[in-house]
Amino acid sequence: MSELVILVVEDEPDVRAQIVRDLAVFRRGIRVDEAETVDDAEAAIAEVAAGGDILGLVVADHRLPGRTGVDLLVSLDHDPELRHVRRVLLTGQAGHQDTIRAINEARLDHYLAKPWDADELVTVSRSLLTDVVLDSDLDPLAYVQELDGPRLLEAYSQQGRTD
Amino acid sequence: MGVAVAVLWFVVVLAIGPQGDLTGPASRMLAIFGAAVVLWITEAIPLAATSIFVILAQIIMISDEAIVALPDDFEAPAYEDIFATLANPVLMLFLGGFVLASAATKYGLDRNLAGVMLRPFGTSPRSIVAGLMVITALLSMFVSNTATTAAMMAVVLPVAAGLPDGDRMRVALVLSIPVAANIGGIGTPVGSPPNAIVLGRLTERGEAIDFLRWMLMAVPVAVVVLAAAWVLLTRMYRSDTTHLELEVGGEFDRRPSAIVLYVVFALTVLGWVTEPVHGVPSAIVGFVPVVVLLATGVFTVDDLRRLNWHILWLVGGGIALGNGVADTGLDVWIIDRIDWSGMSVFAFAAVLALLSLVLSTVISNSATANLIAPIGIGIALSGVVDIEPLLTGLIIAITCSLAMALPVSTPPNAVAYASGHVATRDLAVVGIIIGVIGVVLTVAAAPPVWRALGLL
Numbered sequence: 001m002s003e004l005v006i007l008v009v010e011d012e013p014d015v016r017a018q019i020v021r022d023l024a025v026f027r028r029g030i031r032v033d034e035a036e037t038v039d040d041a042e043a044a045i046a047e048v049a050a051g052g053d054i055l056g057l058v059v060a061d062h063r064l065p066g067r068t069g070v071d072l073l074v075s076l077d078h079d080p081e082l083r084h085v086r087r088v089l090l091t092g093q094a095g096h097q098d099t100i101r102a103i104n105e106a107r108l109d110h111y112l113a114k115p116w117d118a119d120e121l122v123t124v125s126r127s128l129l130t131d132v133v134l135d136s137d138l139d140p141l142a143y144v145q146e147l148d149g150p151r152l153l154e155a156y157s158q159q160g161r162t163d
Numbered sequence: 164m165g166v167a168v169a170v171l172w173f174v175v176v177l178a179i180g181p182q183g184d185l186t187g188p189a190s191r192m193l194a195i196f197g198a199a200v201v202l203w204i205t206e207a208i209p210l211a212a213t214s215i216f217v218i219l220a221q222i223i224m225i226s227d228e229a230i231v232a233l234p235d236d237f238e239a240p241a242y243e244d245i246f247a248t249l250a251n252p253v254l255m256l257f258l259g260g261f262v263l264a265s266a267a268t269k270y271g272l273d274r275n276l277a278g279v280m281l282r283p284f285g286t287s288p289r290s291i292v293a294g295l296m297v298i299t300a301l302l303s304m305f306v307s308n309t310a311t312t313a314a315m316m317a318v319v320l321p322v323a324a325g326l327p328d329g330d331r332m333r334v335a336l337v338l339s340i341p342v343a344a345n346i347g348g349i350g351t352p353v354g355s356p357p358n359a360i361v362l363g364r365l366t367e368r369g370e371a372i373d374f375l376r377w378m379l380m381a382v383p384v385a386v387v388v389l390a391a392a393w394v395l396l397t398r399m400y401r402s403d404t405t406h407l408e409l410e411v412g413g414e415f416d417r418r419p420s421a422i423v424l425y426v427v428f429a430l431t432v433l434g435w436v437t438e439p440v441h442g443v444p445s446a447i448v449g450f451v452p453v454v455v456l457l458a459t460g461v462f463t464v465d466d467l468r469r470l471n472w473h474i475l476w477l478v479g480g481g482i483a484l485g486n487g488v489a490d491t492g493l494d495v496w497i498i499d500r501i502d503w504s505g506m507s508v509f510a511f512a513a514v515l516a517l518l519s520l521v522l523s524t525v526i527s528n529s530a531t532a533n534l535i536a537p538i539g540i541g542i543a544l545s546g547v548v549d550i551e552p553l554l555t556g557l558i559i560a561i562t563c564s565l566a567m568a569l570p571v572s573t574p575p576n577a578v579a580y581a582s583g584h585v586a587t588r589d590l591a592v593v594g595i596i597i598g599v600i601g602v603v604l605t606v607a608a609a610p611p612v613w614r615a616l617g618l619l
Binding site: 141142144145149150153154157158 | 581
């Protein structure tokens with residue numbers, strides 16, 4: 001079965017490890033991939049697609065070596081294959097202009113300021129991944145335990161399975 | 164694979180053609196029937212697609228517009244009548260049920276009613292399970308089993324997750340919902356598609372029964388099975404927890420449109436159960452709320468678009484198949500293949516119940532009813548076994564709904580299984596016991612009571 005992937009893009013190894021630890025609450029059917037730079041991230045995204053998995057969420061820092069996190073998020077919005085991917089900016093250093101650009105051009109789903117609250121990160125991710133499952137043709141029942149169960153069940157009942 | 168087998172059957176049967184007492188029309192119907200059996204069992208194409216395939220095949224093969232001419236002595240059904248099965252009165256009754264249920268969900272009526280009804284059951288886990296089962300069963304008598312399960316499971320999941328690790332109460336809580344929804348679906352003609360399929364078949368063969376009579380016969384069965392399931396669940400999964408709090412529902416919606424819905428809902432149900440008094444068929448009564456709710460904007464065109472039309476088609480195809488089997492005399496031909504002389508009524512009822520139970524455990528309940536009802540009720544009508552057609556129909560409908568031993572048996576089971584709180588083993592043990600109770604009740608215990616009360 002194809003997996004739902006969260007991609008964490010962060011250049012500082014300690015910070016990246018902490019984000020990945022926070023997101024480790026998601027288990028069955030959900031995987032966390034890591035990237036250091038935007039180039040890395042693009043390679044990881046290509047790999048997800050090649051493996052038949054579905055990229056659901058990108059959690060990106062803004063200031064990265066080379067292109068910025070906002071650049072990556074904007075490029076996601078320009079790719080028809082990746083428009084469904086939910087975007088979280090997790091940063092302490094994005095300026096006013098960068099933030100405005102992230103909201104307007106990358107249709108940012110959520111902004112988390114460093115230092116972040118682990119529970120908030122998990123709650124936001126759970127809600128956004130639930131949206132992804134509902135927008136895709138993934139089986140909602142497969143994610144009842146990991147994501148927003150009641151919302152997924154609601155969607156399942158709307159699909160009108162035959163008694 | 165399923166498609167290949169279906170096509171092969173279709174082609175081979177048509178190539179062989181009429182044989183002995185298998186007439187031309189009956190042999191064509193045999194090709195259609197066999198293909199439908201394969202397609203409904205394998206689900207190689209969507210269930211509703213098989214249904215409309217049946218309708219199309221009957222139109223071009225056995226109707227008055229058949230492409231290859233039929234024998235002159237065969238009274239071919241008009242093709243308009245075959246199309247018209249998609250607007251059969253039973254489907255219109257079901258449509259009424261769909262619209263009411265969908266509007267009730269839209270205005271939160273189901274959840275709020277559940278909240279009000281759950282309050283008297285207190286906070287002890289055993290009585291909470293009882294309360295959940297009663298409410299779920301009541302809702303699923305009018306709302307689809309799957310939608311009821313999803314709504315109630317959304318309430319139960321947070322509570323189940325909050326129980327201490329290893330507390331088996333969790334299994335009882337989570338299992339109680341699909342079990343009760345499946346059982347409750349038996350209760351009324353609109354409770355579940357197999358009921359509509361059986362009712363459609365009985366009506367087409369002049370054995371119609373009204374809404375109230377169905378309820379008088381089926382609700383007591385549901386109550387007994389529900390009580391047995393409660394005892395089973397609360398014995399098997401004992402708990403150390405002594406106190407449970409469930410948050411269900413909230414304030415009733417008091418907007419005018421919600422009030423209209425409450426009144427229309429109550430009046431429709433009242434109209435359905437009082438048919439013996441006023442004599443208006445339930446399909447006509449059920450069509451009134453469709454008109455009223457749409458006209459008042461309580462139910463919008465957008466809501467209408469979201470209804471599960473494919474389920475109506477699934478039922479419609481089943482009714483068409485049954486008509487085709489009867490019109491072409493295929494049922495008589497099949498019945499003649501078997502020597503019925505040694506078959507007692509009891510043995511026939513038992514075989515019918517077990518066949519429905521086993522088939523419906525692995526394939527869709529509705530598909531099972533579509534396949535078994537034409538032949539089962541045909542046998543009862545032909546008189547080779549001295550059993551009432553109505554009893555035959557009820558056995559099929561009830562045992563189809565009580566087949567719930569596997570996660571794939573019904574969508575409500577799939578929902579419970581997906582929660583991660585129940586194992587296949589739990590479903591199997593509880594499901595098999597409930598299935599057996601259902602068979603014993605419908606085959607042995609209930610018929611004498613129904614007869615004594617003059618219902619059969």
